[in-house]
Amino acid sequence: CSDEKSLVDDVRPAEEIFAEADFNAIEGDYVEAAQGYDEVERLYPYSTLAKTAMIRSAESYYRGGKYDEARLAAQRYLDFFPSDDDAAYAQYIVALTYYDQISDVERDQGDTIRARQALSEVIERYPDSDYARDAVLKRDLTLDNLAGKEMQIGRYYLGRGHYIAAINRFRRVVEQYSTTSQTPEALHRLVECYLGLGVTNEAQNAAAVLGYNYPGSEWYVDSYALLTGQRLGPEIDEESWLSRNFRKIVYGDQF
């Protein structure tokens, strides 16, 4: 025998349940509000309110931090009303559910990639909606995060003296993420790597490209210092052994 779930349905008319959900939303009880909107959609799927309830449910779940439920509701809206005026907003909510969960570059970037795809959908399918403009900004930022992950792995190998592995990671940033804010640092790291290997002409090439494209950047100042012989050689490391290792253990720095 199956366990008896409450099979008694809420018999109130759709408008009443909807109004109660609205009230909850205004009060800030977003999750209750969303559940109320869901009931309207479940009991009266073909009422005119069902459509609005669906998008409101997605919005309330998102505000209440229930990202998975918000995505499910928004996706349902897109299945039924792909060309409706709220479709852009639904797609935007889907993007936000991933965007808000992006974690720092040293950890899994799955949400960054999914956010990127969903933001691209907003931009391509609803170009003139007022969400598209914000989606473009957010998408650039996801690109920056993906570049940041490559940089982090590059710095890991650089810190341990594996110059070739580091070079290939930094080259990926320069070639595939050239529009991001990470590129100047990537170029400087290439200078560091090539000098580490002793291939000075490559180091000069990298510094030249850095200086040409980002003349004002601090990274160019660092590269210039390296190429003019400063900050080279073992004896110039002023930071004490203790403070360097304290930074590494407590703040998790790479070097």
Add this chain to the structure above:
Amino acid sequence: QQGAAAAGARGPTVTDIVVLGNQRIEPATVISYLTLKVGDPISEAALNQSVRQLYDTGLFRDAAVAVDGGKLLVQVAENPSINRINFEGNDLISDEQMLAIISSRPRRSFTRAQAEADAQALIDNYRATGRYGAVVEPVIIELPENRVDLVFEISEGDVTEIYRIDFVGNEQFSDGRLRGVIDTSESGFLGFILNSDVYDPDRLEFDKQLLRRFYLSQGFADFTVLSAVAELAPDREGFYITFTVEEGELYTFGEFEVINSAPALDPEDFQALIPEGLTGQTYDATQVEAIIEDMVYLAGQQGFAFMDVRPRARRNEAERTIDVAFELVEGPRVYVERIDIEGNDRTLDRVIRRQFEIVEGDAFNARAVEQARGRIRALGFFADVDVRTERGATDDRAVIKVEVEEQSTGSINFGLGFSSAVGPTGEISIQEANFLGRGQFARARVRVAEDSQIVDFTFEEPAFLDRDLRLGLNAFYRDEDLDDESSYEITSIGFIPSIAFPVSEPGRLRLFYEISNDDIRDLDDNVSPLIQRDEGDKLTSAIGFRYTHDLRDDPIETTSGYFLTFEQTFAGLGGDAQYSRSVVSAKGWTSFFADDVIASIELEGGAVYSTRKDLEVNERFFIGGDSLRGFAYGGIGPRDQSLGVDGKKRDDALGGDFYAVGRAEVSFPVGLPEEFGIHGGLFADVGTLWGLDDNSARDTNVDSASNGLDITVDDSAHLRAAVGASIFWDSGFGPLRLNFAIPVKKQSGDETEFFRLTVGTRF
């Protein structure tokens, strides 16, 4: 379809589209799904394409497109909306788990095809657990407003067992022996307990490989499995399985040879890897594989990362020997293009990446990848670690994909415990084995028991100075009342920094320094004179090391292999205490019935020796409780039972300078479904504790009955033993273990302990 224009002729174009029969889906939405748009030419193909398109959305029960001159009439009937999904008849698997398997969801459109697919998914799920008789029927309950309730009616059927396993064509080895080789087992007396007696076609395939490996390692180079047939018994409750095999001839090893094509490699080094005296022994395929692995490793060591070692066996039928030539061939040069790590929502990339010895750009080496996988698993942060190698940008480049599934490594717990030895204990402890995802271990513990307060901080950084060097810092404050055991209280405060590093593949060394102060105070007025003399403060400054040799197959769920530890401490680097203390332990595991039954034997011993012969009670060993089940902590060993104040008999445990303990355990499933997580176990402990620097002292207590007399205590070794049973329960609270023990050999005055609730992982 009246009025469809003839194909090819300049037919009418679509002038208008009218949608009929839609309920919640708007015309604009329906039109957006059509391939035909206003102004397109009407053709038969376009019409069909549009109809199929409408069905593909899964939103429509049926759809038809008619043409009236230039006007398209799109007639649709929407699929009902799912109101509620219920499961009936599922006792073994919960509704939530069922919901996770199917893709239909409340408020989505119902389609017959999807419901059928869901039912099949549920049946496959039952099949995987061996329930071939399971039946799942999707049933619809019509509701007003074109809504439906979807109910899956389930009859789980019972487990299809294996009645008998037979072998045909096996002369060299008996059926019984071969049954021990394969994984599947008959449902016999133990059948109701073990789950390896359930028919599973994949396991049958695996059995074929096991048979082949077994025969090849016994010298039968021509062995083949002709067939493995499972027939369903007439009562449809179980299977008869028959393996037909052809053993072929018994072969022995012939000559060995190393053929080398790389100029820089010296064949002699590789020849040396072949153990002498192998010629003439029975042929063993696993031995050949081991030699190949050593050769590949040696080539790698000498910088030839792409060396392939290919064995070429030459059979001489007459003498029934096999000559094996190892051909060193320059293999394809495959590089590691990238190491990609996914699934690490909390653990930092570097904590996983640094387990790899190989680096991006290195030559690809399967053994190093396997080694890394083992190390990542041993971190203990992940429920599952999957390391796969995929083709990179070109076929001479490989991408190593690491996918981890994290498990909680932290706990904050308000422990309310009960241990018969110490009484009720209250505890607040915050522990995180993967602090901030950096693999650092951090634990802060405040423990308040009825008679002891402990504050303990531990922090460990596993990769100190970016090396394989674990820095450990431990500070503790302990205030304990040991009246029950030895009538005194002790306050200890200490700090123990340590470093640990690998010295070989299985071996790790931990060096530590300890500075601690112990204050033995508040002695009972009836305390034993042998403890009376230890009253007061004592500073201990000691250094030591702990060597571990880990050859277990899996550090978390060990089923085979062994684990040795040797710990040596020297006190006397300043401070008052001066002694040398050694503890050594060795534990071995083995398993039966496809790892369902796990047995282990452990031997442990310790000795503490002081040149000045002034060891104090807290510096001696105490065993009992967990270390010797069946006996309370401090329940055995030298004991002062002389007559104390007003004739009352003293009962103070004095500890001992030497101890030796043996523990044998076996654990097995108890037939309950896997979800309950309950296992049973039997154990037998045997041990002794003996030796005091000075086993006599003058009783100077004025009102003591034996005032002025010398009290001497028997500190010789007497064997104690106990047997017992335990129940393991992987509860939501964590792994609990209930021990019931009965001492079978004890001395008068020993304090036994029948029941102990301890919490620890199953070995």
Add this chain to the structure above:
Amino acid sequence: CEPVYVNHGFAPQRAELDNIVAGQDTRGSVMRKLGRPSTVSSFDADTWYFAASKVKKFAFYAPEVIDRKVVAVTFNADGLVTDAKSYGLEDGQIIDLVTRRTPTYGREMTVLQQVFGNLGKFDAGQAFDPLSGGGSSGDPLGGG
């Protein structure tokens, strides 16, 4: 215990390098003779680099690069080899790496979130497990 030596990367032996002839060999022939380069110059891809290093690891000492060989094969505009230079460990510079990092977005894991993220995960393992704080003195709360 003796040190462990680990080889990284791949660089051609002296013998293989000798049969690369300037002016004749092309990218295709170099690929056949020496294999795929470890990396290619970053901006005009006219130089191929092959690099191999040998690292000595011993107990708790830091892994130490004891040998490194870098071979640079440069090609001219029409794809012929101009020259092949090799660099050793001694050419490498010791660099004071810049510790600054370009900021990125994304939720850092805070200590509180880490700790209270586990609230309720009662690990009874600690409640009765006698203190394994280590240290040599006899542990009054039982073995372990």
